[in-house]
Amino acid sequence: MRVPLLDARRQNQPLEGELSAAFERVLRSGQFILGPEVEQFETAAAAVAGARFGIGVSSGTDAILVALMALGIGPGDEVICPSFTFFATAGCVARVGATPVFVDSCAECLNLDAGGIERRITARTKAIVPVHLFGQPADLDEILEIARRHHLAVIEDAAQSFGAEYRGRPVGAIGEIGTVSFFPTKNLGALGDAGLVVTNDAMLAEKVRRLRNHGMHPKYMHEMVGGNFRLDALQAALLAVKLPHLAGYTARRQRNAAEYTRALAGAASGDAMAIALPVTHADRTHIANQYTIRVRRGPAWRHRESPRDALRNRLAERGIAAEIYYPVPLHRQECFRELGPQPTLPVAEEAAGEVLSLPVFPELTAEEAAAVVAEILEFASEANG
Numbered sequence: 001m002r003v004p005l006l007d008a009r010r011q012n013q014p015l016e017g018e019l020s021a022a023f024e025r026v027l028r029s030g031q032f033i034l035g036p037e038v039e040q041f042e043t044a045a046a047a048v049a050g051a052r053f054g055i056g057v058s059s060g061t062d063a064i065l066v067a068l069m070a071l072g073i074g075p076g077d078e079v080i081c082p083s084f085t086f087f088a089t090a091g092c093v094a095r096v097g098a099t100p101v102f103v104d105s106c107a108e109c110l111n112l113d114a115g116g117i118e119r120r121i122t123a124r125t126k127a128i129v130p131v132h133l134f135g136q137p138a139d140l141d142e143i144l145e146i147a148r149r150h151h152l153a154v155i156e157d158a159a160q161s162f163g164a165e166y167r168g169r170p171v172g173a174i175g176e177i178g179t180v181s182f183f184p185t186k187n188l189g190a191l192g193d194a195g196l197v198v199t200n201d202a203m204l205a206e207k208v209r210r211l212r213n214h215g216m217h218p219k220y221m222h223e224m225v226g227g228n229f230r231l232d233a234l235q236a237a238l239l240a241v242k243l244p245h246l247a248g249y250t251a252r253r254q255r256n257a258a259e260y261t262r263a264l265a266g267a268a269s270g271d272a273m274a275i276a277l278p279v280t281h282a283d284r285t286h287i288a289n290q291y292t293i294r295v296r297r298g299p300a301w302r303h304r305e306s307p308r309d310a311l312r313n314r315l316a317e318r319g320i321a322a323e324i325y326y327p328v329p330l331h332r333q334e335c336f337r338e339l340g341p342q343p344t345l346p347v348a349e350e351a352a353g354e355v356l357s358l359p360v361f362p363e364l365t366a367e368e369a370a371a372v373v374a375e376i377l378e379f380a381s382e383a384n385g
C-alpha cells in the first residue's frame with residue numbers, strides 16, 4: 001500500500017467550494033497584499049495563540065527574521081537556540097548579523113534543554129529562541145525564568161506548534177514574541193508560503209508591522225530598515241477558510257499519533273535495534289505536527305547502514321513515505337563553520353542519526369496507519385530475530 005507523508009489534496013478537496021469562493025473574492029477585490037483579508041485573519045489567528053496582536057507575514061522564516069529585527073538584535077549579539085531544529089531558527093539569527101549559540105536538546109522530548117542554557121550565556125547574549133519542536137511546547141517556565149534573570153528576550157519558534165498549550169496557555173506569546181509557519185505541512189497549512197508573528201506587546205507589534213513593509217511609516221518615510229515580509233491577501237483568505245477546522249485537524253493528528261503509540265508499544269526491542277516512541281509531557285499538549293520515532297542501534301546490529309536508514313529504506317520499498325527531520329544538527333552545518341569550534345551536543349548528534357517521522361496527517365486512513373505499523377513491526381522482529 002502506498003502511504004504518503006502528507007496529502008494536502010485530501011484536506012483541501014472538501015473545502016474546494018469555500019476556497020474557490022475566497023479566491024474569487026480576492027480576485028474581484030483587486031487588493032492582493034495586506035488589507036482587510038489579512039487583518040481579519042490576523043485577529044482570528046492571534047486568538048488561537050492567545051495573543052493580543054497577530055501580524056501576518058510571508059513565511060515562518062520571515063516571522064523569525066522580523067521578530068529578531070524588532071528586538072533590535074544584530075551584529076555583535078548572540079542568540080541561544082537549539083541545534084536540533086529546522087534551519088530557519090538559526091539561519092535567521094545569522095541573517096541579522098548575530099551569532100547563533102547552540103544548546104543541546106532534552107534527551108526525552110528533543111526540545112531545547114533548559115539545563116544547558118545558562119552556561120552558554122555571555123555578556124553578548126540578547127535572546128533565547130526555544131522551538132516547540134514537532135508540535136510539543138518546550139520547557140517555557142524554566143526558559144523564561146533564565147531569560148528574566150539575565151534580561152534576555154524569549155522568541156518562541158512555534159512554527160510547528162500553532163494551537164499547542166503549555167500549562168494551560170497557548171504557546172506563541174508566552175515569551176516576548178512568537179512566530180508561526182503556515183507552510184503546507186503544518187497543522188494549519190496555506191496554499192503557499194505564509195506566517196504569523198504574535199505578541200502581547202503593543203510596541204513590538206507596531207514595530208513588526210512597520211518592519212514587514214520596509215520599516216515604512218508613514219508612506220515613503222523610513223525610520224528603520226525593514227524588508228518585504230508582507231502576507232498576501234489570497235493566502236490570508238484561504239487560511240481563514242481553513243482556520244475553523246484547525247482543532248479538528250489537530251485532533252485527528254493526535255488520534256493517529258495515539259494509535260501509533262498504542263500499536264508500536266510492543267515493537268520488538270532487542271539486541272539489534274530498539275524503537276523509542278515520542279514522549280509527551282503531562283503539562284502540555286502535543287499537536288502531533290510530526291510523529292517522530294527513534295530507531296536505536298543495538299550491539300548486535302551488524303549492518304553498515306544505521307537501523308533507522310534501513311527501516312526508512314524498507315518502508316520506501318513498500319511505498320511508505322517517512323522523513324528524517326533533521327539529519328544534520330545545525331552546529332554541524334557547513335555554513336556555521338565560520339563560527340569556530342562548536343561544542344559536542346550529544347543528544348542532538350545522536351537524535352540526527354535515529355529520528356524518523358511517520359505519516360501522521362489528519363486524513364491518514366486507519367488502513368494506511370495499520371500498514372505503516374505492520375511494516376515497522378515486521379522490520380523490528382526480523383532485525384531482532
Ligand SMILES: Cc1ncc(COP(=O)(O)O)c(C=O)c1O
Pocket residue numbers: 059060061062085086088089131157159160180181182183193194195
Ligand atoms: C521549527 C521551524 N522554524 C521555522 C520554520 C520556517 O517556516 P517556513 O517554512 O514557513 O518559512 C519551520 C518550517 O518549516 C520550522 O519547522
